[in-house]
Amino acid sequence: MKKLLLVSVAALVCGPGSNAAFAEDSAKVSGVEKVPTKEIAKDSIKDASKDASKEASKEVSKEVSKEASKEVSKEASKEVSNQALKGASTTPASAKDANAKPGMIIEEEPLASVVPDNAAIEKKIPLLDELIAREPKDEKLYAERGECYAKLGKDDKAVEDFSKSISMNPNFQETYRLRGLSLAKLNRVAEAVADYTQAIKLGPATYELYVRRAAGKGLLGEHQAAIDDATEALKLKPNSVEGLVVLANHEAALGKLKDALTNLNKVLEMDMKKGDAYLLRGFVNKSLGNIKASEEDLKMAADLGVKVPDTSTK
Secondary structure (H helix, E strand, C coil): CCECCCCCCCECCCCCCCCCCCCCCCCEECCEECCCCCEEHHHCCCCCCCCCCCCCCHHHHHHHHHHHHHHHHHHHCCCCCCCCCCCCECCCCCCCCCCCCCCCCECCCHHHHCCCCHHHHHHHHHHHHHHHHHCCCCHHHHHHHHHHHHHCCCHHHHHHHHHHHHHHCCCCHHHHHHHHHHHHHCCCHHHHHHHHHHHHHHCCCCHHHHHHHHHHHHHCCCHHHHHHHHHHHHHHCCCCHHHHHHHHHHHHHCCCHHHHHHHHHHHHHHCCCCHHHHHHHHHHHHHCCCHHHHHHHHHHHHHCCCCCCCCCCC
16 A cells, blocks of 8 residues: 655644654555655754654654754744754654654744753743742742743643643633644644644734644644645645644645645755655655656655655565
8 A cells, every 4th residue: 555654744743953753653544545754853843933743654754854853943943943843853753642652843943043041041031930929920930930940841840831821811822832732742743733822822923823623633643624624724824834734734734735845846846955855755656656756766865865765665
């Protein structure tokens, strides 16, 4: 059976400069075996802010997701920057449950491209501890400390502080966005999607939020919903390379191969060094019977440093 590679965008679940890979699921749609992307996602969903989740059905997605997220994040996060999850990585493909292994590309957050001064952040936390002891009902202090923990990679503690802040003020959009990023990095995909949804509801709805949610929904196997979100993201940023990769990823997951190929061609016209796009296009071409074109795309992906999984049929 022909195998398709779903590239998780990372979008966009993670943020610029960071990748989140969540996807590992296989689904068969329209007689096409979908592949979750596990190797592509890691560097791809990261910064929807820069242009903003770090990678779709069972066999190909498992291996592809980590690298896919790398690029999506760069642009998504570079835009889902290098988002997208996501640095520049994109977010990911499909996953059956919220605890799927890394495979989704997530956009990076706007500041994800800036290398944090860990020493300064470490010193700031005790000061925030003291302020919180004095003002235990100040939700902004919890949110600020949560950001510090997130920048240090302590996402479990970050989630605790963001949750505390939200319990005090459930109407502040940014806290949901930040908690969504940390939840995505912890592979708690369903919860991250819920936070992005609430952030969109509170408004304003942004490119980054749509791309990251698209990546998350794809990891949960909701490919049509992912396509809908990617479409909304592209309305806000029509020439987004990462948004187009996310869209093509989930079009391929649903067997819409010609649509996926058209969008991947657009991506590579804009960015000829987008390795995850070559990887995904290689599998799309293979499923369409374009064997020579598939081989050329997969070779180009490998030349660009993307891990190309073994898709030989046993």
